[in-house]
Amino acid sequence: MNSENFSICEKIVSSSYVRQGSQARRSHEQLIRLLLEQGKCPEEGWSESTVELFLNELAVMDSNNFLGNCGVGEREGRVASSLVARRHYRLIHGIGRSGDIAAVQPKAAGSSLLNKLTNSIVLDILKVAGVRSVSSCFVVPMATGMSLTLCFLTLRHRRPQAPYIIWPRIDQKSCFKAMITAGFEPVVIENVLEGDELRTDLEAVEKKIEELGAENILCVHSTTSCFAPRVPDRLEELAKMCAKHDIPHIVNNAYGIQSSKCMHLIQQGARVGRIDAFVQSLDKNFMVPVGGAIIAGFNESFIQEISRMYPGRASASPSLDVLITLLTLGAGGYKRLLKERKEMYAHLAQELQKLAEAHGERLLHTPHNPISLAMSLSSLQSQSVKAVTQLGSMLFTRQVSGARVVPLGNEQVVSGHTFKGFMSHSEAYPCPYLNAASAIGITQDDVTLCIKRLDKCLKSLRKEASPEPTAGTM
Amino acid sequence: MNSENFSICEKIVSSSYVRQGSQARRSHEQLIRLLLEQGKCPEEGWSESTVELFLNELAVMDSNNFLGNCGVGEREGRVASSLVARRHYRLIHGIGRSGDIAAVQPKAAGSSLLNKLTNSIVLDILKVAGVRSVSSCFVVPMATGMSLTLCFLTLRHRRPQAPYIIWPRIDQKSCFKAMITAGFEPVVIENVLEGDELRTDLEAVEKKIEELGAENILCVHSTTSCFAPRVPDRLEELAKMCAKHDIPHIVNNAYGIQSSKCMHLIQQGARVGRIDAFVQSLDKNFMVPVGGAIIAGFNESFIQEISRMYPGRASASPSLDVLITLLTLGAGGYKRLLKERKEMYAHLAQELQKLAEAHGERLLHTPHNPISLAMSLSSLQSQSVKAVTQLGSMLFTRQVSGARVVPLGNEQVVSGHTFKGFMSHSEAYPCPYLNAASAIGITQDDVTLCIKRLDKCLKSLRKEASPEPTAGTM
């Protein structure tokens, strides 16, 4: 309420109580003021009541909520269902304009603020998480793959004659398809085995660049976060190579914000070489629903070029989710989550190692991968060829989710390209294995239960328990 | 509750009351059964309680809501904020898989059902709205522009050598940018003036096809819904031409579902010629928040090809919104809204005509445009060149939204292409004008208030009232 209304309230209930109430309101306003002024994620999280107060204030500024509005356009933010209106806090107009997903909408000052502030807060968090020199970013309501596509499409306008993308192999369909969808030809660089780890084959990259000619290469498309035993690409070296050859460099940092190592790689790569944009998932890094990504970079005008490439308005839903989440957690809360994740990684590694030893397997040695772990299934496979895939379906029915079983010898065709040894990032990895990851939000209970159930499954398989129907892998 | 629990309830409260309660539950289940069996929008809308019951049931089937789940993957549907969880009904996993936006997710049977059912219901509604022979469609969490881009990118794989898109001019940035973003060269076909209407120049299209060679043309990109005095493209003729030359044909039907005329054009076009896909906005046709579109077509395998082109998972939020909305409205409720819109169009036309006459202007004669109307501003312009743009900002500050003022002589560069007479779909339209549309959800009050305020503004401008600061057009 404004000061006039507070004055009237003083006639209804005791003025000293109203004054205290009005003062209390000011303390919420003060938090909002700081946010607007600084555009940073507050160190301490907001209460739900401040968050909702703020969202309601934003909604009030959108024309669909004007009490005296009359609409004779083709898009007036009308909502047929009150369930729908409510779940979007009556913020209906989405973000952006036909020209630019980051542009301000005349009909929706509130939604426009939401968009600008979210991008600003997210930029702050990218810095907090380790990429201190990032200069610009925006949230886009598409998952990582489609966001990579958008980056590639933007680059096409800069390098219209370049059909190839250099891509150190990572066996995840959507990032491969991101290139195909954009209309480019991925040039797959097989990884090299160093100890248990699969790492970037820098020589092969260099050789391929020379072979194809730098001018024919749209960009190098590297990856940080990935399933062990693959580890993050050697970003520094790739970035230097890109700088040297004047080739753009796009980094798929899908769930890398949660890891200081991945973020450090990007920071370093940009410092010593060239990174044009790095793309990350909202859901995997901020515990929000699937469907948004952040496109970030070190050159504001290039990031703007990408944002202008998105034709038309877009859903504000992912922005709203990440805004609510970051305001509620605060930077402090987010850092706490990162710290817990790291600790749980160590714990998971320890427990997996113990379990591996007990079953005649071993935890693969992949120190460069800060999130994902892999335990060999060699001994299991030696018992029975089917046992490995059987383990996958047993874990599925026992509600262990995310524990990925990788058998040997898979072959898969993705968009016309044949991948031997698919899922293992390598044509012939030495052994089958099982992945488990310590991702943000994981709890002690997750680890304990997973290890317990895994143990049971392995024991039961050893006894050649009655076979279960296969249900597919995740 | 299951039957076992109902039995226990009978020991707590009178069994005849419990039996009635259990019977009442069955009537909700019955509605859900019909939906699942038929995959059609129920004729009569559901109560909010049935809708929420259903969504809760779906959520229970997703692994992030399993009571005994333990997650060791990198994407487990964890949610940090309970505000966020709640507003998505705890459906967190989004839709699709890396391979295909329409694919089923092992971790999320509920979200997968939501996705399949939404697509099925939307298909039903497209038929109800007039495109009876549509065979396949899917909801995509991107607005119309980006969805068109996805269609063009898909076509590239079929016609890798074709750089051109034939495009009868419509002055709306995002559909132009959709082609640019996809990496194609739009070939703009200027419209012809027939009476007051701007219509497709069929001869020019034909000539251009011959000039460029059909094999070099990716597709024809036509438009139905648009601002008067432009009218929907001559779809039948274009579709025939496409069939003749074996050129794909993509239709931008942005807000055309709400008009039986637009839908009839598509139905006819597909019947007599060739339409590969038609794309429409969710928000503009179904009164949901901005950010979703429907890609539909007559050949299931081509539509699937497009859905497989989307790399990675996607936000379920637009699907959820349209599902809630259609279940709540029912097919009957939606048809009622369409009928009311049509009636309000006639009413708006009548009122605008009266107003025009009172101010020495005229309602442009655009019978082929079923949604948008235009009133000349010739007389206003003759008073003062500035008066026309001034009218725009006056309407803005008076909370008349969507009433677009179109002055003469605008020139704008969009992605490198210069449009003379921008906003008017024509290099030199005879007069400046004002647009008003009767879009779905418009009310009698909207019309009354708009006419009243417009009248005041025109009067005040005539008196050469004190100038207002310009605030920009919408």
Next chain:
Amino acid sequence: MNSENFSICEKIVSSSYVRQGSQARRSHEQLIRLLLEQGKCPEEGWSESTVELFLNELAVMDSNNFLGNCGVGEREGRVASSLVARRHYRLIHGIGRSGDIAAVQPKAAGSSLLNKLTNSIVLDILKVAGVRSVSSCFVVPMATGMSLTLCFLTLRHRRPQAPYIIWPRIDQKSCFKAMITAGFEPVVIENVLEGDELRTDLEAVEKKIEELGAENILCVHSTTSCFAPRVPDRLEELAKMCAKHDIPHIVNNAYGIQSSKCMHLIQQGARVGRIDAFVQSLDKNFMVPVGGAIIAGFNESFIQEISRMYPGRASASPSLDVLITLLTLGAGGYKRLLKERKEMYAHLAQELQKLAEAHGERLLHTPHNPISLAMSLSSLQSQSVKAVTQLGSMLFTRQVSGARVVPLGNEQVVSGHTFKGFMSHSEAYPCPYLNAASAIGITQDDVTLCIKRLDKCLKSLRKEASPEPTAGTM
């Protein structure tokens, strides 16, 4: 947001859009200002967004929502469950203080405002509904019966020696128990039969007063709204009698606000005689959940005396419900509901009459009862004694709720008092009957379905259809 924050917003998005947003906010504030100033129900209902904005503003003023509060008391408005906090809009402190349910709480300026405003708005609506001279009222979170008890307990302090309450019979348990619970002896005055109607036996009342001595009578306890064929008491005459003998007069107006006739009786009674308080249900008159009542009267100090009699704080939930409802409906919306109810009464009467005739029964002639109707079941009873009660359970299982079947010859002991002919307000009503009422919120569909199902039941009973298990009456 306050003006300072709006200024900062102008640096983030265009200032003209922000200014419009800030203006839009003022229009909500303006509605709130009117409410605070006038304390009346707004004529036009508020949008949900204004209602929620207002409730959030109130909540912010309560100490449990102060951002810097520290609590070391025994009652700090802490909430363990966020579901609970949310459903009460974080208004946790309830209403009133130990001394007075209407008192202001230092810890909860917002809840105190809510309480005062609700009482003020409800007073306004009582006037709108017909009791123009009512001077004071308050909402109490107890249903009608317990609220009557509170009135009687208050009167005891004024008339400590008076053990009797004169009570024209109405067969509804809670109002009888209200007297018993308060510790008084109800003196039941049987009704007289006039035509089909059961009306107050004024002579018997007068005689009883003389017999017991006015000084021994705590009060007369009369009733307006009731089931036909009983009709509202003769309030004018009773009020005059009370004035003459200096006996307090409490009116049970349970669901009478919805009927202009009942309200008129109270207004007239107070004008020509004496009415000390009238009590009405919130749920039955305002379509809110069960559990609240309004205690109102014409003498402010007596009503205050009652409110001071309630020991301790009380739930704000019923006040919140009626506040939300009345702000959403507006006085205009409420009057519209009253009008529709009246029309539906005429419709129901007509349909019941037709049905009665078709089945050899008749609609009892009870013109003084404005809400409830009764249809004889004489012909049904003549077929079979059991058929009448069977009809009751048939209607129950067919989901016709509220259609009460009243057989002859019921006898029931309530708190030690034996009522012959219980349910029929009379020791020997001439015929069994069925009640149906046109209460606020009833729809055309309710009437149509009820008549249809009733018709089927009567037909099936006539055919001596296979007997159904009895499930009890409502």
Next chain:
Amino acid sequence: MNSENFSICEKIVSSSYVRQGSQARRSHEQLIRLLLEQGKCPEEGWSESTVELFLNELAVMDSNNFLGNCGVGEREGRVASSLVARRHYRLIHGIGRSGDIAAVQPKAAGSSLLNKLTNSIVLDILKVAGVRSVSSCFVVPMATGMSLTLCFLTLRHRRPQAPYIIWPRIDQKSCFKAMITAGFEPVVIENVLEGDELRTDLEAVEKKIEELGAENILCVHSTTSCFAPRVPDRLEELAKMCAKHDIPHIVNNAYGIQSSKCMHLIQQGARVGRIDAFVQSLDKNFMVPVGGAIIAGFNESFIQEISRMYPGRASASPSLDVLITLLTLGAGGYKRLLKERKEMYAHLAQELQKLAEAHGERLLHTPHNPISLAMSLSSLQSQSVKAVTQLGSMLFTRQVSGARVVPLGNEQVVSGHTFKGFMSHSEAYPCPYLNAASAIGITQDDVTLCIKRLDKCLKSLRKEASPEPTAGTM
């Protein structure tokens, strides 16, 4: 969804995923089954999704949510505002019937279940908290004071000739008014000073019983939880005395559930003597909004008698709040809160003691009071008479809530009875003091902030800082 619907789902998405979803549903059902069967608070708290699933299931069983219902009664559970419907989970019918607040409603099987289950769970928690032999209880939507009134009114029917209630003094208005409202004469027994503690004067009670005659005494009305330096009444001795003289005994256990000591006193009192009922607040013990109480006892038929005394239906809102809260916390969570409260009591005592010493005051020695503490303000008062009350208002404006300042020499008339030394439970306590309590939900931060601010206030008062306007005490 029922099994039929799950089967249909298997045709839409992979059957193994659906089967897993259906299995997940069963695990929720299983929790509900246990609850229904055992009627006990689950040891481990439920997730919000199970809680809401359960509430939705209950709502579906109420007639107002029947899809085919038609209503022609005067109370059909119609709701005008969807905001209101939603916040009550569409449970509209309240609890109880005219005859009995614990009775089952034919129209509302779901609400009836809610009522029964809540009472059952609350009974379980009373046992868990220490009164192991409690046999019956019910939740009533009235705060403690009015609930005590109801107990006294019920006793009147058993002892119609007894006008007196023996009441060891406790300076809290609502419990005094509870007796006045019920129409009885409180006989105040002053407390005796033992060390710093104010304790029950057992001799004076005994003497008064003999003086008035046991048959003239309605009951003894004792108190457990109270502000220090008063301590809980000597329940064992009072209970024995009541047994000896055959006098009913009602215990005001307002916020005593949270203290094992208070609960132990009741358990012991009932074991060795007589306790007819004990009454406690919902909000103060379970962190729910104000407005509900629990009436409990050791004799089922007497507790039933009280529940039958409540005339009419009642609000289900307090029952719903406590049900949600206890299901969410689980018995384990509740016990954890009790443990934390106890620890925080020790911490608060320690901190207050340090502070007291630093300011020349002392922490009063009140070991029998397990919740509330008192710190002398003698030294402060010696500086200035006004300083003590000034401290109160200073704390209020600094948002320290619940810290009660008790000056000497207050005199107050409550319902005609003059209390000397009001607020201090004694006509002449030796020194003024300040109260602070460690109540359920208190946090380390509450204590830290309170001590810090208190310290500042005391320092500033010592410096005879500029006087502040008094704002009243809490």
